[in-house]
Amino acid sequence: MEIGVVGVGGGGCALADALVAADADHDPGFLVSAVAVDTDAAALEELARVDEDDRHLLGAVHTDGRGTEGDAALAAEIAREERPELQAAVDSLPVGSIDATLVCAALGGGTGSGVAPAVVDVLGQVTATPVYAVGLLPGVAEAGGDADAADAVADGPKRTDAATDPRGPDRPLASNAAGAVRALSAGADDLVLADPDVWRASGASYGAAWSRVDAALTGRLGRAFAAGEATDPVPERVLDASELTNTFGAGGVSVVGSASTGVENGRRDGVVGGLLDRFAGGAGPDVDEGEAVSVATNTARKAVTHRLSLPCDVESASRAAVVFHAPPAWLSRRGLERARSLIEAETGVPEIRWGDHPDPTAEAFRVTVLLTGVDDSDRLAELGGAVDPTRLD
Numbered sequence: 001m002e003i004g005v006v007g008v009g010g011g012g013c014a015l016a017d018a019l020v021a022a023d024a025d026h027d028p029g030f031l032v033s034a035v036a037v038d039t040d041a042a043a044l045e046e047l048a049r050v051d052e053d054d055r056h057l058l059g060a061v062h063t064d065g066r067g068t069e070g071d072a073a074l075a076a077e078i079a080r081e082e083r084p085e086l087q088a089a090v091d092s093l094p095v096g097s098i099d100a101t102l103v104c105a106a107l108g109g110g111t112g113s114g115v116a117p118a119v120v121d122v123l124g125q126v127t128a129t130p131v132y133a134v135g136l137l138p139g140v141a142e143a144g145g146d147a148d149a150a151d152a153v154a155d156g157p158k159r160t161d162a163a164t165d166p167r168g169p170d171r172p173l174a175s176n177a178a179g180a181v182r183a184l185s186a187g188a189d190d191l192v193l194a195d196p197d198v199w200r201a202s203g204a205s206y207g208a209a210w211s212r213v214d215a216a217l218t219g220r221l222g223r224a225f226a227a228g229e230a231t232d233p234v235p236e237r238v239l240d241a242s243e244l245t246n247t248f249g250a251g252g253v254s255v256v257g258s259a260s261t262g263v264e265n266g267r268r269d270g271v272v273g274g275l276l277d278r279f280a281g282g283a284g285p286d287v288d289e290g291e292a293v294s295v296a297t298n299t300a301r302k303a304v305t306h307r308l309s310l311p312c313d314v315e316s317a318s319r320a321a322v323v324f325h326a327p328p329a330w331l332s333r334r335g336l337e338r339a340r341s342l343i344e345a346e347t348g349v350p351e352i353r354w355g356d357h358p359d360p361t362a363e364a365f366r367v368t369v370l371l372t373g374v375d376d377s378d379r380l381a382e383l384g385g386a387v388d389p390t391r392l393d
């Protein structure tokens with residue numbers, strides 16, 4: 001699936017930047033174009049990968065280029081006033097030749113929550129292909145939801161001086177996020193959510209977790225999108241753009257899980273074991289099929305039970321897609337079928353869409369699971385009690 005991405009606000013632009021990095025891990029890649037939109041000039045300048053011409057500052061009249069400091073209402077007003085600028089910003093996306101656009105935002109931020117729904121709306125006017133939102137929720141402690149909030153934000157946002165920065169537990173992170181979840185689940189064709197607490201080490205600051213969150217989430221999404229583009233070696237089963245499109249859009253929200261198990265990549269004396277006879281009588285000369293089956297099923301179980309981007313009841317998902325990314329010799333048909341059945345049993349989703357992505361350079365067997373139509377997540381329900389995920393359709 002070939003996509004374009006629009007990052008909105010500090011966290012959203014960091015995610016867009018990380019998606020450009022994730023794209024570089026795949027050949028062929030999946031990302032055609034990346035755009036960044038923010039009210040904070042310094043944050044835009046710090047991006048490493050989005051082209052400078054594709055970085056757009058909004059609302060300078062109101063914020064002097066310093067961000068909205070959590071003011072989602074101001075950000076929404078800026079988006080209304082500067083709609084022509086938003087339209088011009090997304091103009092560089094080749095919407096006629098991509099399969100979908102992702103709009104990424106940290107939903108606790110003023111700009112992320114206030115501007116991202118407007119970007120989704122603008123894109124909806126110019127493209128016939130789906131527009132998916134990817135939202136980072138504020139962490140529980142960061143949003144003032146528990147006692148170690150002060151510790152969790154102690155080293156503060158990475159771009160500013162913690163002592164003078166107005167961000168902190170008093171910012172309206174939870175209410176911004178609740179409003180953004182509502183607006184994006186109504187306006188976008190799907191909303192993929194991630195919770196930074198999944199990646200934050202206990203007692204560590206959120207600032208320290210951000211790069212891990214960004215890399216992990218974009219790595220997962222990247223593997224899901226890149227699988228359908230792989231041609232050499234040819235996958236046994238291709239998870240193409242239409243299958244992913246049909247997996248998204250199930251109502252509720254979506255989450256993405258992933259797990260990996262380190263494996264020998266099957267090379268022996270310079271030969272890639274199993275490359276030629278994969279699926280034709282076994283997993284290949286260098287990998288015991290029993291071991292390949294056990295690695296596939298154990299990794300799949302971990303991906304769907306412990307490693308979701310947002311903790312949720314997996315049985316509440318209504319659709320799912322899975323990608324198996326591994327050295328060719330480890331992609332045994334029996335292993336993949338067992339792993340897929342296991343995910344069907346765990347989620348109750350029948351006939352999960354799936355594909356494999358043989359990669360002779362991979363050092364791990366990796367399972368990436370996309371669950372869509374999720375409507376039962378304690379984390380979402382907790383969000384100030386403001387979001388009722390059963391009413392997100």
Ligand SMILES: Nc1nc2c(ncn2[C@@H]2O[C@H](COP(=O)(O)OP(=O)(O)OP(=O)(O)O)[C@@H](O)[C@H]2O)c(=O)[nH]1
Nearest residue numbers: 009010011014067068069070106109110111112210
């Ligand atoms: N994952 C990740 N999250 C970030 C990053 N920067 C900020 N965040 C998170 O996003 C929340 C909102 O901050 P920003 O994204 O900077 O806010 P914004 O959308 O630019 O909005 P304002 O600055 O309020 O106008 C923060 O409270 C963090 O939780 C980042 O680089 N990566």
